[in-house]
Amino acid sequence: MTVMRATVDPLSVTGQIHFDSHVAVVTDVACRLVNTLTPGYDGVMPVDPPYGDAATIGELLGRADYHPRVTKRDAVQLAELAVRLREVFVAAAGDDLETAVGVVNDMLEETAARPRLDPAVGGGWTLHFHAWDPGLVVGWGAGIAAGLALAIGSDLAGRLGVCSADPCDRVFVDTSRNSGRRFCSTRCQSRVKAAAHRTRAT
Numbered sequence: 001m002t003v004m005r006a007t008v009d010p011l012s013v014t015g016q017i018h019f020d021s022h023v024a025v026v027t028d029v030a031c032r033l034v035n036t037l038t039p040g041y042d043g044v045m046p047v048d049p050p051y052g053d054a055a056t057i058g059e060l061l062g063r064a065d066y067h068p069r070v071t072k073r074d075a076v077q078l079a080e081l082a083v084r085l086r087e088v089f090v091a092a093a094g095d096d097l098e099t100a101v102g103v104v105n106d107m108l109e110e111t112a113a114r115p116r117l118d119p120a121v122g123g124g125w126t127l128h129f130h131a132w133d134p135g136l137v138v139g140w141g142a143g144i145a146a147g148l149a150l151a152i153g154s155d156l157a158g159r160l161g162v163c164s165a166d167p168c169d170r171v172f173v174d175t176s177r178n179s180g181r182r183f184c185s186t187r188c189q190s191r192v193k194a195a196a197h198r199t200r201a202t
Contacts, residue, residue, distance in 0.1 A: 022126055022127055022128060022143075022147065023150050025147075026140075026143045026146070027147050027148065027173045029060070029140065030085050030088075030144045030147070030148065030171075031089075031171050031172060033060060033078060033082040033085060033144075034082050034085050034089060034171045035047075035171060036049065036050070036056065036060055036082075037049045037050070037057075037082035037083075038079075038082050038086050040167075040168075041167040041168050042168060042170050042184075043165070043168050043185075044167060044191075049079060051079055052072050052075045052076050052079070053075055054071055054072050054074065055070075056075070057070045057074065057075045058070045061136075061140070065121060068136055070136065074135075074136050074137050077137040078136075078137055078140070081140070081144075084103055084107065085144065085148075086171065087100075087103050088100045088148055088152075089162055089171040090171075092152065092157060092158070092161075093160060095158075097152060097157060101152060104145055104152060107141055107145035108145045108146065108149060111131040111132065111133075111139075111142035111145060112131060112142070113131060113142035113143070113145055114130055114131075114142075115127055115128075115129055115146070116128055116129070116130050129143045129145075129146035130142060130143075148160075151173075158179060159174040159175070159179060160174075161174050161184075162184075163185075164182045164183060164192075165182075165184075165188035165189070165191055165192045168188050171184065172184045
């Protein structure tokens with residue numbers, strides 16, 4: 001059974017690769033957790049993680065149809081999870097898949113992630129990964145670990161990236177057609193291009 005798809009629509013005007021919907025959701029949440037809850041730089045601005053801020057975590061995880069109740073303890077544990085997720089992105093971006101796989105395998109074992117088909121919004125079924133513990137942190141840990149495992153275990157491993165616009169170190173999932181994304185945002189891309197232009201002009 002195919003549980004993850006990465007197909008390019010030849011009629012697409014965006015030129016983007018399309019991840020399976022569940023994998024797209026959990027890898028997007030992984031990026032949000034890492035980018036908000038780990039220190040470093042966002043562009044040229046230092047990141048001061050909101051450690052233990054339950055309201056911020058609720059916004060990161062929430063969607064129109066999902067409003068999780070997040071406790072302060074959940075927020076602290078998700079910040080710790082974010083540090084481990086950063087290891088995966090940094091290792092994968094550096095072509096050190098052995099390290100990335102080691103972290104993901106540890107998370108899969110700890111959460112006992114198991115696949116389950118659940119009803120999808122709007123009808124049909126979607127594949128989710130559930131944990132041995134129904135709690136928020138272990139549940140998200142299982143889903144994210146499984147999503148990253150599916151990405152790394154396919155030809156999408158090289159699409160987990162870290163921004164190359166120094167000093168920025170925010171992470172991203174590259175959905176471009178040619179797997180050529182190097183920056184976390186157009187802001188960082190523009191900053192690097194502007195700096196290169198200034199260098200050429202001098």
